[in-house]
Amino acid sequence: xxxxxxxxxxxxxxxxxxxxxxxxxxxxxxxxxxxxxxxxxxxxxxxxxxxxxxxxxxxxxxxxxxxxxxxxxxxxxxxxxxxxxxxxxxxxxxxxxxxxxxxxxxxxxxxxxxxxxxxxxxxxxxxxxxxxxxxxxxxxxxxxxxxxxxxxxxxxxxxxxxxxxxxxxxxxxxxxxxxxxxxxxxxxxxxxxxxxxxxxxxxxxxxxxxxxxxxxxxxxxxxxxxxxxxxxxxxxxxxxxxxxxxxxxxxxxxxxxxxxxxxxxxxxxxxxxxxxxxxxxxxxxxxxxxxxxxxxxxxxxxxxxxxxxxxxxxxxxxxxxxxxxx
Amino acid sequence: xxxxxxxxxxxxxxxxxxxxxxxxxxxxxxxxxxxxxxxxxxxxxxxxxxxxxxxxxxxxxxxxxxxxxxxxxxxxxxxxxxxxxxxxxxxxxxxxxxxxxxxxxxxxxxxxxxxxxxxxxxxxxxxxxxxxxxxxxxxxxxxxxxxxxxxxxxxxxxxxxxxxxxxxxxxxxxxxxxxxxxxxxxxxxxxxxxxxxxxxxxxxxxxxxxxxxxxxxxxxxxxxxxxxxxxxxxxxxxxxx
Numbered sequence: 001x002x003x004x005x006x007x008x009x010x011x012x013x014x015x016x017x018x019x020x021x022x023x024x025x026x027x028x029x030x031x032x033x034x035x036x037x038x039x040x041x042x043x044x045x046x047x048x049x050x051x052x053x054x055x056x057x058x059x060x061x062x063x064x065x066x067x068x069x070x071x072x073x074x075x076x077x078x079x080x081x082x083x084x085x086x087x088x089x090x091x092x093x094x095x096x097x098x099x100x101x102x103x104x105x106x107x108x109x110x111x112x113x114x115x116x117x118x119x120x121x122x123x124x125x126x127x128x129x130x131x132x133x134x135x136x137x138x139x140x141x142x143x144x145x146x147x148x149x150x151x152x153x154x155x156x157x158x159x160x161x162x163x164x165x166x167x168x169x170x171x172x173x174x175x176x177x178x179x180x181x182x183x184x185x186x187x188x189x190x191x192x193x194x195x196x197x198x199x200x201x202x203x204x205x206x207x208x209x210x211x212x213x214x215x216x217x218x219x220x221x222x223x224x225x226x227x228x229x230x231x232x233x234x235x236x237x238x239x240x241x242x243x244x245x246x247x248x249x250x251x252x253x254x255x256x257x258x259x260x261x262x263x264x265x266x267x268x269x270x271x272x273x274x275x276x277x278x279x280x281x282x283x284x285x286x287x288x289x290x291x292x293x294x295x296x297x298x299x300x301x302x303x304x305x306x307x308x309x310x311x312x313x314x315x316x317x318x319x320x321x322x323x324x325x326x
Numbered sequence: 327x328x329x330x331x332x333x334x335x336x337x338x339x340x341x342x343x344x345x346x347x348x349x350x351x352x353x354x355x356x357x358x359x360x361x362x363x364x365x366x367x368x369x370x371x372x373x374x375x376x377x378x379x380x381x382x383x384x385x386x387x388x389x390x391x392x393x394x395x396x397x398x399x400x401x402x403x404x405x406x407x408x409x410x411x412x413x414x415x416x417x418x419x420x421x422x423x424x425x426x427x428x429x430x431x432x433x434x435x436x437x438x439x440x441x442x443x444x445x446x447x448x449x450x451x452x453x454x455x456x457x458x459x460x461x462x463x464x465x466x467x468x469x470x471x472x473x474x475x476x477x478x479x480x481x482x483x484x485x486x487x488x489x490x491x492x493x494x495x496x497x498x499x500x501x502x503x504x505x506x507x508x509x510x511x512x513x514x515x516x517x518x519x520x521x522x523x524x525x526x527x528x529x530x531x532x533x534x535x536x537x538x539x540x541x542x543x544x545x546x547x548x549x550x551x552x553x554x555x556x557x558x559x560x561x562x563x564x565x566x567x
Contacts, residue, residue, distance in 0.1 A: 001417070001419060001457070001458060002417075002419055002420060002423055002436060002441065003420075003435060003436075004435060005434075005435050008435070076413075080413040081413060082413060082414065206434075207427075207430070207433075207434060208427075210416070210420070210424060211424055211427050213413060213414055214410070214412070214424070215410075215411070216376075217371065217376050217407070218407065218410060220374070220375060220376050220396055221374050221375070221376065221400060221403075221404070221405045221407075222400055222424055222425065222427045222428065222480070223395075223396050223397040223398075223399065223400030223401065223427050223428030224396060224397075224427060225395070225396045225397075226396075263414070263415070267415070267416075267417070267420075268414040268415050268416050268420070269416070269420060271434060271435075
């Protein structure tokens with residue numbers, strides 16, 4: 001009944017299989033539908049769409065979904081709060097502010113990643129210390145601090161936005177909307193690198209995450225150096241949130257919705273919840289983005305829906321339900 | 327052996343413990359008594375390495391507790407907290423298995439040994455039948471037995487207990503003390519236990535410390551400490567044997 005390597009492999013393998021099927025589906029189905037045959041027939045149009053639009057976009061949704069879900073799991077364990085989410089905590093907002101500043105100075109892409117990462121980390125420490133009331137972290141104080149910080153970061157981003165050129169301004173609006181469009185394959189592979197780096201660190205820490213989720217005092221008494229653990233988890237999740245916000249902007253509720261579903265299905269052991277949520281997050285965001293890019297893809301519509309709209313439409317009501325329940 | 331000398335601790339400027347010097351020898355079965363807010367839980371937290379910013383010294387086998395790693399400390403001292411809040415729906419068995427954390431050397435999964443140790447601990451505290459239950463849905467007394475099992479799973483030399491009987495029914499109170507006696511006699515475990523019930527204190531404990539307003543008022547052999555005069559002075563109630 002407790003977690004064994006067999007159970008771990010079985011569940012993650014199963015989810016990975018689904019991930020693979022959804023990946024293949026999303027690569028070829030959409031607007032336009034691409035045929036795998038055309039890809040091998042050196043059809044230039046299909047080839048270009050596939051490698052410059054479809055593949056980077058689907059890969060990006062996988063990495064961003066992984067990053068947001070697994071950092072959600074880390075925050076939930078650290079804050080002992082199943083309602084924690086990088087977006088709701090204001091960490092994404094902080095990262096977006098960092099990204100906007102980097103864009104305003106026309107930094108190259110790797111430097112935008114770094115700036116977003118540092119901004120995410122600073123925000124995390126700030127929110128963590130602000131929300132603390134006499135050594136405790138009350139749920140409502142935490143969420144409220146996050147929401148207020150988000151509003152503050154948005155205002156600053158819009159302020160910067162009105163000071164920069166039109167091209168950069170367009171890029172910044174994308175940051176706020178949360179969209180998986182228009183990243184090059186190279187940028188996406190960078191994102192993949194940061195995601196896997198952060199994810200590996202979290203996986204390595206996942207046995208300790210269970211104990212950290214009991215609270216500082218019990219964790220200490222069970223032999224976990226809580227301060228060190230917290231620093232590691234903060235760094236690893238900031239790397240992932242920073243990178244995903246730098247490329248895809250603010251996409252909310254993924255880190256809340258996916259881990260919750262995984263816990264309902266497979267229990268609360270973080271050793272399993274973490275990788276399963278990462279894979280689940282990738283599947284979830286791929287599907288959300290599939291809906292986003294196909295829903296209004298007909299000729300009569302000029303725009304595509306940002307994927308953040310879909311995740312918020314699912315996550316918002318879900319959050320209210322969780323609040324009522326707890 | 328646990329020892330404090332001239333130990334003082336204050337929180338936000340309020341003194342919680344003042345000049346506490348006490349010794350719990352290896353193999354002691356000692357009780358810590360005192361009115362609410364007298365600093366008993368704080369003392370246990372200092373001894374288990376949770377609070378570091380105290381004055382004076384606190385040592386485990388003559389080594390400063392502040393200098394020991396949390397892992398090393400957790401292999402020697404286990405704590406049964408008064409109560410615990412669980413944010414996640416772990417099963418009781420998963421909670422007990424977390425007691426193996428200090429013994430696990432970077433291994434991802436539990437060994438057969440770990441499972442066996444946890445199971446035996448749960449059988450001893452009569453909660454093996456709760457193994458698959460969600461910890462959040464257990465009653466106070468059931469949770470207390472699970473927490474005791476978790477502490478035993480750490481295989482400690484010293485067990486610190488914070489009112490372990492507070493939520494237990496009569497039968498489980500009796501069973502708890504039987505188990506503590508067994509741990510003390512068969513496994514030579516050292517026990518320091520916060521207790522309120524005078525009857526249990528006089529019946530089971532060899533040594534008692536009376537704490538009041540952060541100061542050790544009386545300490546020594548149970549028979550010498552439990553006098554009408556001491557009880558009236560520390561607890562401010564008339565003593566009726």
